[in-house]
Amino acid sequence: MRVLVTGGAGFIGANFVHQTVRERADVQVTVLDSLTYAGNRASLEPVAQQIEFVHGDITDAELVDRLVAASDVVVHFAAESHNDNSLGDPWPFVHTNIVGTYTLLESVRRHDVRYHHISTDEVYGDLELDDPGRFSESTAYNPSSPYSSTKASSDMLVRAWTRSFGVRATLSNCSNNYGPYQHIEKFIPRQITNVLCGIRPKLYGDGLNVRDWIHVDDHNSAVWAVIDKGEIGQTYLIGADGEVNNRTVVESVLDVLGKSPDAFDFVTDRPGHDRRYAIDSTRLRTELGWRPRYQDFRSGLEATVAWYRDNESWWRGQKDATEQKYADAGEKKTGPG
Incomplete structure (x- = not known):
């Protein structure tokens, strides 16, 4: 094929x-x-x-x-x-x-x-x-x-x-x-690489937005x-029934990397930031017999953190420019932390 x-x-x-x-x-x-x-x-x-x-x-x-x-x-x-x-x-x-x-x-x-x-x-x-x-x-x-x-x-x-x-x-x-090879402008790899670089993770708005x-x-x-x-x-x-709010994601990243779960900053929210996504994958599972390998978010996150820790050469050259782009767009700390 x-x-x-x-x-x-x-x-x-x-x-x-x-x-x-x-x-x-x-x-x-x-x-x-x-x-x-x-x-x-x-x-x-x-x-x-x-x-x-x-x-x-x-x-x-x-x-x-x-x-x-x-x-x-x-x-x-x-x-x-x-x-x-x-x-x-x-x-x-x-x-x-x-x-x-x-x-x-x-x-x-x-x-x-x-x-x-x-x-x-x-x-x-x-x-x-x-x-x-x-x-x-x-x-x-x-x-x-x-x-x-x-x-x-x-x-x-x-x-x-x-x-x-x-x-x-x-x-x-x-x-x-x-997972691996995701551009570090995206939410999870940005937070992982922030911690690895000694930068406090950033959380939009109130941090309660949920993603699956x-x-x-x-x-x-x-x-x-x-x-x-x-x-x-x-x-x-x-979908893999992985609903988690953004604050929990950041706290989990910090925990996996051995840091205090409150060592992050709240920043200005994104315009039109959707509150919650959730997928019903019943059809895929019942008709095609598919099942996810990672049955819980934490196990997949641990594997992802390990990849970014072990592959710094893949992402390190992008980091400064990525953070500068957010700063130029007006990202500002808004709450305690």
């Missing part, structure tokens, strides 16, 4: 490539990545001799068409994905997440290639903290940021191309990922379950 992985030098995509090389000897992997700031060729170094890497943009129709024509499956991870960045400049999100998805869909349509689309639970908006409900495949879309609205748009394109043109596509919407965390390896095993056994035209929600 020849698999084209878009965004394969990014966080989730790179981990998908590693897992595929490790567990699927029958799969030939080609990675297409434009190597924006969130894509890192170093993330693929351990498997560089076992894959083909193409430096290019998913909006380049001629390049995409050539690569898709030589593939049996396209797995589309490539996306602009940081909410803070989407608030500062929405255009890259429109360009990559909408125009890029359109370009891929037209190519898989032309060559009748199987397509799997990676999306996010953020397309559903958010839930109240005291709401017992969770997102399901039937939840109405209600995106609240330029990032989530462009991902919602891309999902709708996939559904339309499947219904209108018979594209052989599946979709998955996943909860918040964490899943280790990236579990996300990617679910993606393969959908590719192998999923029904064409259907959507599958991927």
Whole structure:
């Protein structure tokens, strides 16, 4: 099987490539990545001799068409994905997440290639903290940021191309990922690397926002379950029942690293910061038989902390610039700590 992985030098995509090389000897992997700031060729170094890497943009129709024509499956991870960045400049999100998805869909349509689309639970908006409900495949879309609205748009394109043109596509919407090779602007690796650098972790607002965390390896095993056994035209929600509020995440990071759990600072909240995400992955589990490897958040977090501690060379060069970006954006301490 020849698999084209878009965004394969990014966080989730790179981990998908590693897992595929490790567990699927029958799969030939080609990675297409434009190597924006969130894509890192170093993330693929351990498997560089076992894959083909193409430096290019998913909006380049001629390049995409050539690569898709030589593939049996396209797995589309490539996306602009940081909410803070989407608030500062929405255009890259429109360009990559909408125009890029359109370009891929037209190519898989032309060559009748199987397509799997990676999306996010953020397309559903958010839930109240005291709401017992969770997102399901039937939840109405209600995106609240330029990032989530462009991902919602891309999902709708996939559904339309499947219904209108018979594209052989599946979709998955996943909860918040964490694990190796995640850019340190993101919440969990930022806090881990802060502590490792002697910087106090930073907590938006009141710290009570809840995310449904899943280790990236579990996300990617679910993606393969959908590719192998999923029904064409259907959507599958991927989650590991990992609901934890942000304060607990920060306290857990500090505890794993042997620090006082209150050694963090509250900072100004992000505009439009969604309160709670929660995934109901019943369909994935019952229809496709998928189960997460990490049954609790703490075990996955410990493995993630160990990776960042042992791989400082991968992230250290990004740290100062990342923290300066937050300072330039006006992040300020707001509470005791």
